[in-house]
């Protein structure tokens with residue numbers, strides 16, 4: 021709801037997305053948060069019996085249509101394909117890792133083709149943990165999609181995506197190795213921004229931390245405390261003009 025005007029819900033697909041199976045989370049290794057998993061997807065590149073073509077199975081948390089709310093593509097209608105599992109466990113993470121379903125790349129393509137845009141966001145979790153995403157990217161390219169990747173930069177793999185946003189989480193014990201790409205997007209935690217000078221990105225986005233009333237994305241947004249993070253981040257951008265402010269527009273609009 022914005023200025024009393026409700027934002028229409030994202031259109032539902034013409035048919036409900038069909039996962040390969042509706043497996044409940046299983047075999048998830050807990051880090052600090054039991055809802056987080058470090059386990060990656062199935063082995064990729066195996067030959068489907070009787071077809072002679074490579075196939076893959078991906079562990080997917082959710083697929084939905086919304087506006088990209090962050091970074092340089094903020095405001096762009098996009099299909100989000102969220103991989104399940106991450107190698108980090110950030111205390112500000114708002115991803116629900118309790119959901120996990122197995123999908124094939126073909127099943128994902130079939131499901132998202134019901135949406136009107138051809139702009140896909142691969143996010144997580146950490147998509148690069150699952151090499152099956154590379155097959156998905158090839159398939160999406162073959163069907164005219166522009167594919168963007170959001171990664172924590174703990175791997176050099178960019179899956180062949182058209183646009184790479186790297187979001188290192190150093191305060192969360194994240195190891196940052198991918199130091200070049202299209203966009204570096206940081207959650208601002210009063211860190212020394214000069215540390216990131218030794219990197220090669222076309223765009224630098226600084227994002228305020230969202231403060232919630234419970235950890236791991238639980239509870240509700242603490243609007244006052246979050247607003248203070250906005251102000252703090254805006255001051256940091258003013259002092260470091262290489263960076264631009266990135267607000268989570270989708271959250272302000274009440275979208276996913």
Ligand code: SF4
Nearest residue numbers: 106108109110113145
């Ligand atoms: S790297 Fe991203 S997806 Fe992984 S735990 Fe941190 S915030 Fe969540």
